[in-house]
Amino acid sequence: MLQHNLNEEEVKQTAEQIKELLPATDENKQLIKKALITYRQDSVYRLKQESDTEWSAYVHDVVAARVHFHVLFPVRSSCSCPAEGLCKHILAVFFSLYAQVESVTGFTENWSEQDELQRSKELIRQHFQVKRPDEQSLQSWLTFFQDEFNLWLKRTPKHQQTPQHLYYGYLSILKKHAPTSPEFKSLYAIHTSIDVWLRLHELIDLGRLDAEKDFYSMNPYVEQLMNTIFDSVDHLKTYALSFSLDPFLENTPTAVRTLLQISGPFQHERVAVFMEIWGTILNRGKWVKKETELLKNAQQQEQTVERTIGLMHMDYLLKEDERLFQQLQLLNAHILPNVLNWLKDLTNRKDWKRLKLWYNEISYVLEEYCQLDLSYRELRGAVSDFFFYLDAYFKQTKDHHLYERYLQICMPYAFTEYSQLLYAQQRYAEWIEIHSLVGFSISELEKELIKQIAKEEPEALIPSYHREISLLLDQKNRSAYRESVKMLKKLRTLYHKTKKTAIWERYVKQLQDSTKRLRAFQEEMKKGKLIDDTP
Known part of the structure; x- marks a missing residue:
């Protein structure tokens, strides 16, 4: 039964990834040995498929381990034991799954032969005369990347030139030659990641990948x-960056800028990376001004949204907000996620004065965004992020008018925040009203909250009970009539509390007269002693 739920090809691909993640070192050989023993002792139990690509299981040990195994991306797997990365428990679960499609012994034998395979790769590399990168030279890194990619293209069959093989094959080779210095190692990781990202676009240009059809297969690797x-x-932000990094940092913008120059998928992600790097490790006035000129020159030749946002980010870093706002008006509301990045940065810096200018300027962006044809989840997610930052500003400045104006603009996607505000301010009638606007009936609201409102401001509940009774009567069935009578009794109590008994009596008389043909309802009203039972 288990075998029927497994995708054989995906399991085999997972096996190849594990081989890449675990080179055949002495330490890893011991790890594989322990995992095999654990697997062969039938220590894996309660193996359960959670989704198409995720499995859960328990593994017997001194303390039982809970494992979540990801078939397509084993690196995302997790275990409750204290070990980091791929532990013996995760591997034991993998062997339990792999055994359903192939021989586990065959896997371990092939894996142990990786040393010989690595030597073969070295021979190929020597044949093509690929030079090792110089730790102290960015140009050496970039040359090494290009040589390795050319070699990867030559030795990898076209049908295997996929995001998966690029990530676990090509990138794995680059990682093995990372510098030893922590600062240089982090900068090397940034450059290798950008390089692999750009290689994905090269594969699109070569026809190996299709930007639309292969989007979802590329997406996890881009993440x-x-x-x-x-x-x-x-x-890198944790360091006081040494001057030895300056030549690397000064030449880094060229690689980062390339993310804006390519077209195709992951526009928002490419811009987000550009903004993050420039907002942190490259944020020096001289470099920002130079980048501004380069982007302007490129924009004169061909205007793109990516470069427009890039120039806006340069304005942001130079605190040229008015110029940025002028550009913002020329773009559509899809730019909101980028605006959120700027709001996040200003909030983290506690720059309340500058945030006041921003919040007084960008309301139209939120208003237009909430009218876009996007899923509720996407709209709600962006609005929720916005209010996370606005809330910090509101707590600092107590600008109630601004905060509530944004709540009204973003309804119904700001329903949660607006509801909390109205209840906290004891504006119960409005609180009830916005629940009604988004489709909540009085019977669906939390009973304790309704009791509190009935105690403090009973009049606020009266319109909702009237609406609920009308909706129930429209259903024209006995159970709805019984429920409406319960509501009428609660409504009577509210009218008595507000000393409006005369209005209640007039309402019940009108209701009785207008529903004479609803005999079942009339009977329920009599049973509930809402009207006289005499003929």
Whole structure:
């Protein structure tokens, strides 16, 4: 039964990835040996498929380990044990799955032959005279990348020139030659990730990949590359960068700029990486001004959205907000995710004065974004992020008018935030009203909150009960009539609390007269002692 749920090809691809992730070193040989023993002792139990690509299992040990195994991306697998990366428990679960499609013994034998395979690769590399990169030369790195990619193209069959093989084959080779210095290692990781990203576009140009059809197969690898870049940037931010890095940093913009010059998929992601790198490790006035001129010259030859946003980011770094706002008005609301990046940075810097200018300027972007033909999840996600930053500004400045104006602009996607604000300010009638606007009936609201409102401002609940009763009567069935009578009794209590008994009596009389033909409802009203039972 387990075999029927497995994709044989995907499991085999996973096996190849594990071979790449675990070179046949003495340490890894011991790890594989322990995992094999664990697997062959039937220590894996409660193996369960969670999704098309994810499995969960428990593994017997001194303390039982809980494993989540990802078939397509084993590097994303996790284990409850303290070991980092691919531990013996994760590998034991992998062997349990692999055994359903191939021989585990065959896998280990092929894996152990990797030393010989690596020597063969060395011979090929020597044949093509690929030079090792000089740790102290960026140009040497870039030359090494190009030579290795040419070699990868030659030795990799065309049908295997895929995102997966590029990531686990080509990138793995580049990683093996990373510098030893922590600073240079992080910068090397940024350049290798950008290089692999650009190689994906080369494969599109070569016809190996289709930008639309292969988008979802490329997406997880682009995410991994982004994570590597952001993590490396964060790592570099912890250092007081030494002057020895300056020649590397000064020449880094060329590679980063290439992300804006290519066209095709992952536009937002490419721009986000450009903005992150320039906002951190490259953010020096002289370099920013030089980049501005280069982007302007390129833009004069061919205008692109990517370069427009790149120039806006240069304006942001130079604090030329008015010029940035002028450009912002020329773009459509899809730019909101980029605007959120700027708001995030200003919030982290606690630049409340500059944020005041921004929040007074960009309301139209939010308004237009909320009208885009996007999924609710996407719209809600962006609005939620926006209010996360606006909330920090609001707590600092207490600008209630601004905060509520944005809440109204972003409805219904700001429903959660607006609801919390209205309830906290005891504006119960409005709180009830926005719940009604988004489709909540009075019976669906939290009972404790309704009790609190009934106690403090009973009049606020009256319109909602009237609406609910009308909707129930429209259903024209006995169960709806019984429910409407319950609502009428609660409504009567509210009218009594507000000392509006005369209005209640007039309403019930009108209701009785208008529903004379609804005999079942009239009977339920009599049973509930809402009207006189006498003929």
